[in-house]
Amino acid sequence: MANNDNEACDTRLTLGLATSDHHSLPKQNQQEHNKIVCLDLSIVPLHSSDNGTSKIDGSSSKTSENYNNFKNVIKKNGMRKKLRLTKEQSTLLEDSFKRHATLAMGQKQELAAKLKLKPRQVEVWFQNRRARTKLKQTEVDCEFLKKWCQSLNDENNRLKKELQELRSIKIDQRTTPFHLQLPKTRTLALCSSCQKISRSETDEKHETGPKSG
DNA sequence: AAGTATTAATTGTTTACGTCA
DNA sequence: ATTGACGTAAACAATTAATAC
Structure with missing residues (x-):
C-alpha cells in the first residue's frame, strides 16, 4: 500500500x-x-x-x-x-432517469464512461433515485388517504346526524295526533339529485325558533 | 459545536432465469 | 419431457455514514 x-x-x-x-x-x-x-x-x-x-x-x-x-x-x-457528484453529473443522471427509471443493457457502462464514474456508482445512484421516487410517491399517497379519510369521517357524521333527525321525526309521528302531523310531513321532500330527504324553510324556522307552550 | 437533511454506499433478501443432472 | 437443485444477476429494502447547511 x-x-x-x-x-x-x-x-x-x-x-x-x-x-x-x-x-x-x-x-x-x-x-x-x-x-x-x-x-x-x-x-x-x-x-x-x-x-x-x-x-x-x-x-x-x-x-x-x-x-x-x-x-x-x-x-x-x-x-x-x-463521493459528491458535480452538478453536471447529477443533471445527466437525472435526465437519463427521466427517460428510464431503470438502466437498460449497456446504458450503465455508457453513462459511467460519460460521467467518469464507476458503473457500480451509476447503478447505486439509480437504485437510490428509485427509492427516493418511491418514498415521495408514498408521501403523496399518504396525504391523499388522509384527506379521503377525513372526508369519509365528515360524511359519516353528516349521515349520523341525518339518521338522528329522521328517527326524531318518526317518534314525533307516533306521539303527535294525526291532524297535527300533516303540515310537518307535507314539508318533507326527497331531493331528486341527491336522494336525500330535506325540509322546507318554514319547517327549519319551526325547529330552530323558540317553542311556544 | 450540535442537530438535521440529504444522499452515496453497504448489506442482506427476493425474484427471475438458465443450466444441469 | 419434467423436475428439483444450484448459480447468477438484477432489483429492492433497510441501514449506515459522510457531508453540507
Missing part, C-alpha cells in the same frame, strides 16, 4: 474467487468461463464497495484496478470518503 500512512492499517484478509472479467461477457459465454477459476487473495479494506460486496460489476475485476478504485474513496483515517 503505497499511497498513505494510515490507509494500510486495515489488513483483514478477504478471500475472493474471481474469474478474469467474465461478468462483462454475454451470458451464454459465462457458463464456460466459470470453469476457469482463479483465487484472489488480495488484501483489501472492508469499506471498498467493489471488493467487499457480493455484487460484482465489470469494473472490479483486476486487483490493481480495484486498489486504484478504493484508493479514491478511502480517507487517510480509514473512513469512507463520500
Whole structure:
C-alpha cells in the first residue's frame, strides 16, 4: 500500500474467487468461463464497495484496478470518503432517469464512461433515485388517504346526524295526533339529485325558533 | 459545536432465469 | 419431457455514514 500512512492499517484478509472479467461477457459465454477459476487473495479494506460486496460489476475485476478504485474513496483515517457528484453529473443522471427509471443493457457502462464514474456508482445512484421516487410517491399517497379519510369521517357524521333527525321525526309521528302531523310531513321532500330527504324553510324556522307552550 | 437533511454506499433478501443432472 | 437443485444477476429494502447547511 503505497499511497498513505494510515490507509494500510486495515489488513483483514478477504478471500475472493474471481474469474478474469467474465461478468462483462454475454451470458451464454459465462457458463464456460466459470470453469476457469482463479483465487484472489488480495488484501483489501472492508469499506471498498467493489471488493467487499457480493455484487460484482465489470469494473472490479483486476486487483490493481480495484486498489486504484478504493484508493479514491478511502480517507487517510480509514473512513469512507463520500463521493459528491458535480452538478453536471447529477443533471445527466437525472435526465437519463427521466427517460428510464431503470438502466437498460449497456446504458450503465455508457453513462459511467460519460460521467467518469464507476458503473457500480451509476447503478447505486439509480437504485437510490428509485427509492427516493418511491418514498415521495408514498408521501403523496399518504396525504391523499388522509384527506379521503377525513372526508369519509365528515360524511359519516353528516349521515349520523341525518339518521338522528329522521328517527326524531318518526317518534314525533307516533306521539303527535294525526291532524297535527300533516303540515310537518307535507314539508318533507326527497331531493331528486341527491336522494336525500330535506325540509322546507318554514319547517327549519319551526325547529330552530323558540317553542311556544 | 450540535442537530438535521440529504444522499452515496453497504448489506442482506427476493425474484427471475438458465443450466444441469 | 419434467423436475428439483444450484448459480447468477438484477432489483429492492433497510441501514449506515459522510457531508453540507
